[in-house]
Amino acid sequence: MSKTLQAIRGMNDILPEQTPAWRYLENTVADLLDSYGYKEIRLPILEFTELFARGIGEGTDVVDKEMYTFLDRNEESLTMRPEGTAGCVRAVLEHGLTGGGQVQKLWYAGPMFRYEKPQKGRYRQFHQMGVEVFNLPGPDIDAELIVLTWRLWKKLGLADAVTLQLNSLGSSEARARYRDALVAYLQDRYDLLDEDSQRRLTTNPLRILDSKDGGTQAVLVDAPTLHDYLDEESLAHFEGLKARLDAVGIRYEINQKLVRGLDYYSRTVFEWVTDKLGSQGTVCAGGRYDGLVTQFGGKPTPGVGYAMGVERLVLLLETLGLVPDELNSPADVYICAFGEAAELAALGLSEQLRDAVPGLRLLVNAGAGSFKSQFKKADKSGARYALILGDDELAKRVVGCKPLRDDSEQQNIAWDALAEHLAACLKRA
Template identity: 85%
Template sequence: MSKSLQAIRGMNDILPAQTPIWRYLESTFAQLLDSYGYSEIRLPILEFTDLFARGIGEGTDVVDKEMYTFLDRNEESLTLRPEGTAGCVRAVLEHGLTGGGQVQKLWYTGPMFRYEKPQKGRYRQFHQIGVEVFNQPGPDVDTELIVLTARLWKQLGLSDAVTLQLNSLGSSEARARYRDALVVYLQQRFDQLDEDSQRRLKTNPLRILDSKNAQTQALLADAPTLHDYLDDESRAHFDGLKARLDAAGIAYEINPKLVRGLDYYGRTVFEWVTDKLGAQGTVCAGGRYDGLISQFGGKPTPGVGFAMGVERLVLLLETLELVPDALSPVPHAYICAFGEAAELAALALAERLRDELPGLRLLVNAGAGSFKSQFKKADKSGARFALILGEDELAGRVVGCKPLRDDTEQQSIAWDALPERLAACLEQV
């Protein structure tokens, strides 16, 4: 196939066979968030590049290596969003949604873009469902977000497949003190670090903590820990979160090396991870970013949120064979029409049935065809009933109703009685 007719590497089509599970995930999540009082916000895919450089942080892999950035016709630098939080914060600021201390509980979904090496569970265009809460500074809202995700896992049947990992990054001052101590420790062992960690030691030393290099991880075993540098307020916040999770019966692991890849996080950070997907084990991650709005020029405003990867959740459900049956509902009925007059009558009949039975899934044969070929298409569609219109049926103002999934005899039903009789038949299935 010509390269011009292929999708861009790492940007995948979601074909009709898979869209039902996507709709199932999105609708399940939307209903859950609605029950918790969250409101949907819809955000642009493109933002000014500076938004991400300031928000995510210079020196991060996302900003330095992974963003899709270009100049538009006005010579302004624009970027396809690599994540959703920065754009949501921009919208909140631009429209004054947190003025006067107003609490906002928002969610969004859509595609994100990062120039990464495509592999199973990691793509260059990927989809996230994100949640952000503003003007709620306490550990209670951190707890709510985690409890909310735990409820989602329960609804999806994933509770035993995921593990919650927690950490606290403390205040910016605490992180600065810890960063200095970590740099001193690692500088003394510089030659033993992998090449990527040597680079990060100068640009973003905390990111070394989640290095995948075994030798670097061995060096970190005796390194200073962030918990030793936490300020009292952050420690109390973290203790409050753990106490609430204990009360809610949510199991967790403390991971002192959990730092997240975006610079705006502080205090609480968390990840839901699985060992069922190989290297791409994080299915949901988030934390606090109390300084981000002020970093963008707004008044200091508490913020906390998370994002989950839709592709990874789909992959996890498929891997564990937890995709519900009948996500792709089959038609209830298929209208077979024989002759031009019957074809015209079939269109009118179909619309009348759709008016009177709003939940009816109904297909009308297209392209004419013989009795045998139309019945073959009706059967292949998976429909439960074939509704038959021919010259005799038109003359008698009846419709033939033939069950396709059992040996029940065909019935002739008067046009006026068809909606009621069809509804009764569907209730019995």
């Protein structure tokens, strides 16, 4: 027997019963970003590998262990994007979108790819919605990004389920001084570190700060702290950010071990975390990357952004019961038609109703069937009303309108009055 075909591990189908929650989240985010003046950009899934090696950083877990990289037929090394920022920076440089100090406020959405151990809330193909802003250097735009996400949590009903963690990584020079002090401290305690942290000590020592190993965290208790090495300009920037968050009333926690997993961050970094999903607690994260455009060969260009994980946010909404019930019903109205003449009339009626009642979710029975079988399908569809068309109704130019979600009696509605009647009924509901 041939092997049964199935999806690659960690790359999941999103089934019809799941997609309404996805669309609800994606549409809510897109509408909110539109209201703040952000514009959508659509980016390739494949990029040259060098883009991520230069942008994310050699020695990071993403570049060293997690990227899907291969040679194409021209023997060029390509990578399926593991994140969105590097590709977005490449796009704005390639198309001159930030030339002359132009401000760009952009957002994107789509799949990302990392070779990780699949688990609940973490997959090898995962989806992100991300935001990137260029040529605004101050803490005001950092604050706007955080305020924007805070407003999203309120719209989704998640405000009490997430916590904002905040940190500043300072300038590259300040971070280098801190890195030297941290390495010196940890080298004296090398044998007490877990294996991953021992490896990171020579490649990406700041990542040791967010190690999940209890022994390593015990070592870090007396380690040098990053804020003792921050430059004055970064401290002023951080204070300006906190003042703006305080002015809006957004609560936050200062977490000096928050460093993010990508090398390009500087100054502001933040994460929104939840304790409702077990170990996969980060649902949105980002920060400032003022040196990344220069790193890619462009002129100095301030940048800041974030990305949110769609799978984790959908899971959080489902876990807390915050997916609106009406999303699970594909229809408001189901038309039952009995006989060929009624079937033809039902088709014309359905299009008239769609024109007259914008947004109406309407299903027309297909495959004929008895009165009982069509009503059974109408009920199973989740529709609020069944419309009944048969020879008698056609002769009288009326349509039977039967409520399916309560005990109200069926009414015969004149054909010309049906759209107004349905619009009124659905508005009351």
